[in-house]
Every structure is written in C-alpha cells, then in structure tokens.
Amino acid sequence: MEERNEYLVEMVNIHKWFAGVCALKGVNFAVRYGEIVGLVGDNGAGKSTLIKILSGFYPPDTGKIIFEGKERHFASPREARELGIETIYQEAAMVPKMSIMRNIFMGRELSRTKIASLGYLDIARMEVESMKALESVGLRLRSPHALVDELSGGQRQGVAIARAMYFKSKLVILDEPTNNLSVKESEKVLEFIRELKKQGISSVFISHNLYHVYPVADRIVVLSHGEKIGDYLKEETSVEEITKLMVLP
Amino acid sequence: MERSSWAFNWRRVLLLRETSSLIMLFVVIIVFFSIAPLFLSKENVGVVLEIIPELGIVALGVTMLMITGEFDLSVGSVFAFCPIMMALFMDWGMNSVLAVLCALVIGAGLGALNGFITLTFGIPSFITTLGAMLIWRGGVLLLTGGWPPPFPVGMFTGALVGKIGILRVSLFWFGIITLILWFILERTDFGNWMFASGGNQIAARAMGIDVRRVKLANFMLCSLLAGFSGVIQSFRLETTLPSMGNGLEMEAIAATVIGGTALSGGVGTLIGTVVGSFLIRMIDNGLIMARAPSYWFRVFIGIATILAVILNTFVRERAKKLRC
Numbered sequence: 001m002e003e004r005n006e007y008l009v010e011m012v013n014i015h016k017w018f019a020g021v022c023a024l025k026g027v028n029f030a031v032r033y034g035e036i037v038g039l040v041g042d043n044g045a046g047k048s049t050l051i052k053i054l055s056g057f058y059p060p061d062t063g064k065i066i067f068e069g070k071e072r073h074f075a076s077p078r079e080a081r082e083l084g085i086e087t088i089y090q091e092a093a094m095v096p097k098m099s100i101m102r103n104i105f106m107g108r109e110l111s112r113t114k115i116a117s118l119g120y121l122d123i124a125r126m127e128v129e130s131m132k133a134l135e136s137v138g139l140r141l142r143s144p145h146a147l148v149d150e151l152s153g154g155q156r157q158g159v160a161i162a163r164a165m166y167f168k169s170k171l172v173i174l175d176e177p178t179n180n181l182s183v184k185e186s187e188k189v190l191e192f193i194r195e196l197k198k199q200g201i202s203s204v205f206i207s208h209n210l211y212h213v214y215p216v217a218d219r220i221v222v223l224s225h226g227e228k229i230g231d232y233l234k235e236e237t238s239v240e241e242i243t244k245l246m247v248l249p
Numbered sequence: 250m251e252r253s254s255w256a257f258n259w260r261r262v263l264l265l266r267e268t269s270s271l272i273m274l275f276v277v278i279i280v281f282f283s284i285a286p287l288f289l290s291k292e293n294v295g296v297v298l299e300i301i302p303e304l305g306i307v308a309l310g311v312t313m314l315m316i317t318g319e320f321d322l323s324v325g326s327v328f329a330f331c332p333i334m335m336a337l338f339m340d341w342g343m344n345s346v347l348a349v350l351c352a353l354v355i356g357a358g359l360g361a362l363n364g365f366i367t368l369t370f371g372i373p374s375f376i377t378t379l380g381a382m383l384i385w386r387g388g389v390l391l392l393t394g395g396w397p398p399p400f401p402v403g404m405f406t407g408a409l410v411g412k413i414g415i416l417r418v419s420l421f422w423f424g425i426i427t428l429i430l431w432f433i434l435e436r437t438d439f440g441n442w443m444f445a446s447g448g449n450q451i452a453a454r455a456m457g458i459d460v461r462r463v464k465l466a467n468f469m470l471c472s473l474l475a476g477f478s479g480v481i482q483s484f485r486l487e488t489t490l491p492s493m494g495n496g497l498e499m500e501a502i503a504a505t506v507i508g509g510t511a512l513s514g515g516v517g518t519l520i521g522t523v524v525g526s527f528l529i530r531m532i533d534n535g536l537i538m539a540r541a542p543s544y545w546f547r548v549f550i551g552i553a554t555i556l557a558v559i560l561n562t563f564v565r566e567r568a569k570k571l572r573c
Contacts (some may be wrong), residue, residue, distance in 0.1 A: 077455060077457075078457045081457065087455075089455070091451070092449070092451040092452045092455050093452060093455070094449070094452055095444065095445050095448035095449040095452050095453065095515065096448065096449065097444070097448045097511075097515045097516045098441075098444050098445065098448055098515070102441055102444065102445075105441070106441060106442075106445050106452070106453065106456045106458070107442070107445070107453070107456035107457045107458045108456070108457075109438035109441055111437075111438055115437075118433060118437040118438065118439050119437055119438035119439070120436060120437060121436050121437060121438060121440075121441070123436075
C-alpha cells in the first residue's frame with residue numbers, strides 16, 4: 001500500500017477561467033506510476049480543459065502541477081512532451097496521407113547525417129524501428145509504408161500509442177480514443193492501453209462513455225461542471241454508482 | 250502466389266501518382282508524332298527541350314509549396330520582376346553576377362513577404378498571392394514605363410542557356426534542381442515536415458513541427474525559383490519584357506496538378522510535375538507542328554488538366570480495389 005503515495009503526476013487545486021466563465025474550480029487530479037485512470041464526465045464538464053493544462057496547451061490560472069516530484073510550468077505542448085507527457089487526440093494524432101513510418105517519426109525523424117542543417121533520413125532504420133514499435137503494442141501491419149488513411153480507426157489509435165511507447169513516454173493521455181469506433185475496434189484500443197500498463201506506462205483515458213473506460217481503468221475520476229465529484233478505485237465502486245454521479249444535475 | 254505478386258506490382262504501379270500523367274504524355278507524343286512526324290525530329294526535340302526548363306523550374310517551386318498546403322499565384326509576375334530588376338541594377342552600373350544575385354534575393358524576399366502576410370494574418374495564400382501577382386506585374390510596368398530596359402551586353406548567358414549540341418544548359422539546371430528538391434522532399438526530415446504541414450497541420454504542430462517556418466521556407470523557395478527561371482528566359486531571349494511570364498502561374502499550377510499533386514496539400518510528387526511540364530510544353534509545340542491554330546493551346550491544357558485529375562482519381566480508386 002506504500003505505492004499509494006507514489007504519484008507520477010499531481011495537479012493540485014487547478015482553477016481555469018475563460019472570458020469570465022469558470023471552467024475548472026479547484027480540481028485535484030493525480031496519476032500513479034503504471035496506473036490507468038479513466039477521466040469521465042459529460043460534455044463541457046472540464047475534461048478537455050484539465051487535459052490541455054496537463055499537456056501544456058495552456059497554463060492553469062491557479063494551482064500547480066507536480067511531475068515526478070518536481071513542480072513544473074509548461075510553456076508549450078512541446079515542453080510537456082519532452083518530459084514524457086504524450087497526448088493523443090483522435091483527429092490530430094496522424095497525417096492520413098502519410099505512411100505509418102513517416103507518421104511514427106514525424107517531428108522526431110532518425111537521420112544518418114546532417115547536410116546543411118537538413119537531416120538525411122535513415123529510412124532503413126526507421127522501417128525496422130517502426131515495425132518494432134508496432135509489434136510492441138501487438139499491432140501486426142503488413143508494411144511500414146502503408147498509408148495511415150488505409151488503416152481502421154482502432155489501428156490508427158494503435159499506431160499513435162505505439163509511437164508514444166517508442167519514444168519512452170511516461171504518461172499517455174488519450175482523448176476520446178474510442179469515439180466513432182465499432183465495438184470490435186474499441187476492444188482493440190483497450191488492448192493497446194493494457195499494453196501500456198504492462199510496460200509500466202501511466203495513462204489517462206478520457207471519455208464521456210463510462211462503459212468504454214470501465215473495463216480497463218484502475219481508477220475512475222468523474223468531473224462535472226468544472227469540479228471533481230468522484231474519484232474511486234475500481235474495486236471500491238461500480239458502474240451503477242458512477243453512472244448515478246454522472247447523471248446528477 | 251506467383252500470380253498474386255504480379256497483381257500486387259501492377260497495383261503499386263497504378264497507385265503511383267505519376268502514372269496517369271505519364272500515360273497522357275505517351276499518348277500525346279504518339280498522337281502528335283502520327284500527325285506530324287517532324288514532331289520527333291532532332292531539331293524539334295531540341296526546341297521543346299529548350300523551353301521546358303523555364304516552365305519546369307517554376308512548377309517545381311509551386312509543387313513544393315502546394316505540398317505544404319499553400320499557393321503561389323504570383324510566380325508569373327516574379328518571373329518578370331526579377332530579370333527586370335537585374336537589368337536595372339546593371340543599368341545602374343552593378344557587376345553582372347552581383348546583379349543576378351541581388352535579383353534572386355529580391356525573388357526570395359517577395360516569397361518571404363507572401364509567406365509573412367499569409368501566416369501572420371492567417372489569410373488564404375490564394376488571396377495574398379493573387380494580390381502579389383497584380384502588385385508585382387504593376388510594379389514591373391511602373392519600373393519600366395512599359396518599355397523594357399536594354400538587355401545588358403556581355404552577360405554570362407553561357408552559364409544558364411549556353412548551347413551543347415541541341416540542348417541548352419538550362420535543361421541541366423532543371424535536372425539538378427529537380428534532384429536536389431527531390432532529395433529534400435523525399436529523403437530529409439524537412440521533407441517529412443513539409444508533407445506533415447500540408448497533410449494535417451494540427452497534427453504536425455502537435456508533434457513539435459514548426460509549421461510556420463516550413464511554409465515560409467517554401468514560399469521563399471517557390472518565389473526564388475520563379476525569379477531564377479525568369480532570369481533564364483531573359484538570358485535565352487536576351488531581353489527583359491514586362492509581359493514575361495504572363496499566365497505562367499496557371500501553367501505551373503496545371504503542370505503540378507497534372508503530375509498528381511493535390512491542391513489541398515500534403516500529397517505530391519516532383520517527378521509528376523516534371524512530367525506535367527513536359528506534357529504542357531509538348532502540347533504547345535505539337536499543336537504548332539500539327540499546324541493547328543495556336544488558340545487551341547489553352548483549350549488543350551485545360552482539357553489535359555481536368556482529364557489528368559479525373560484519370561488520377563479513377564485509376565487510383567480502381568487500383569485500391571485490386572486487393573490481392
């Protein structure tokens with residue numbers, strides 16, 4: 001039970017206002033090492049705002065973020081990413097008309113040498129490494145050169161998760177990863193998330209659909225109107241209890 | 250097994266973006282050759298090869314920029330503006346090499362201005378460069394008063410348009426620029442950022458790519474190449490006309506689109522653009538050889554452009570279904 005105090009990230013008393021509207025009212029949110037946290041709540045509950053603060057899109061108005069024991073201020077998503085916080089948005093994760101390999105290494109290409117500040121791509125190594133990355137989440141695809149366009153929604157999430165894993169992320173935030181996916185595809189995504197846990201990587205799974213989150217989450221946090229109204233270890237709660245919380249006005 | 254790998258290869262060939270433009274190029278060559286056998290005579294091939302680079306170099310820049318998701322309609326005007334600035338600089342007593350370099354810097358600068366305005370104010374580059382097209386064409390007329398400045402004597406024309414047999418040096422410049430740009434686009438990290446910026450800039454930005462810088466660099470490159478190509482033409486004709494490059498922006502975009510580059514960005518090939526440039530200039534020349542009235546040129550380019558895109562979409566859709 002000692003592990004209970006071992007937090008990878010803690011967000012303490014976070015407030016955020018937008019043009020006079022209070023989006024977050026003193027939210028405390030924490031993720032332990034290797035934990036899968038489900039973040040649920042209705043649309044407009046403040047899930048996205050909380051996550052955008054955590055991933056460096058904007059700073060909180062008050063409150064602090066402690067990552068790996070140190071207080072952090074992220075000036076940009078890039079800074080958060082460099083520390084190992086990777087956020088996967090369904091629409092913004094991939095470039096559909098680019099190959100899987102080029103997507104995995106987008107912005108972090110492997111190169112052999114620099115020619116006048118241009119990196120000469122090491123395509124052979126990127127091919128091998130991207131296949132390795134895909135296998136690490138159990139995703140078997142024919143070729144690293146297939147276009148992301150040709151993949152199913154679930155497979156795309158898999159590629160994004162493989163990418164996060166390959167680049168040694170410590171915390172992977174998934175924003176509605178199962179939206180618009182078939183049941184079978186959603187199931188695949190959950191499998192990828194379990195794979196993250198196996199490798200000791202923490203993750204936050206955001207969804208407005210409790211039924212997608214519940215099977216994989218270790219802990220479930222419920223937001224409503226900018227406040228945290230529930231924070232339960234899965235074994236201490238039930239779908240019914242959380243559903244009741246969520247539908248409260 | 251044997252058969253499926255055969256089918257797979259065909260599928261790959263059909264999926265290549267250059268395929269439909271190559272098919273059209275062969276059809277055009279065969280048709281014109283059968284109408285006018287002199288079309289493939291040594292002299293005529295020389296004539297065609299001497300004018301292709303001037304369109305081709307411009308089109309390469311337009312393609313690079315279009316892949317990053319932006320347009321440049323001002324290339325035709327920059328094509329005239331740069332050589333005229335060069336002639337003016339020399340008229341003021343500047344050394345010839347320096348005058349050309351200054352003109353090219355101005356070319357890149359005009360591209361930077363297009364990029365800066367587009368990216369800072371977040372307006373479509375179609376609008377910015379439409380404005381720039383009118384401004385620099387007007388600028389050319391203002392600077393010259395409608396009269397071309399005298400073409401400087403003793404220019405180093407050999408370096409850009411010197412004759413080697415039936416070929417001109419400009420063809421080699423075209424080849425070298427194609428190779429360098431192909432390398433940058435297909436084999437460097439910067440090329441990957443270009444595709445990403447044009448394909449989904451939100452994702453590109455989220456992955457830490459400086460989309461603004463990538464686009465700005467390509468605005469500059471595109472404009473620089475337009476200026477360089479204008480200098481080549483002025484060297485070949487040994488004159489700097491204010492009307493140079495009129496309508497060139499449309500031909501360059503046509504060459505790009507015929508070659509399989511998507512107007513929406515994120516997808517494109519330079520080899521396709523080279524083929525597209527050949528196609529346009531060969532239609533131009535072939536119509537003359539076939540003694541058709543020259544008015545037909547624009548009609549045919551228009552048809553070729555639409556046909557190429559239809560063919561491209563159609564062929565690729567079919568090829569995708571050719572699963573093995």
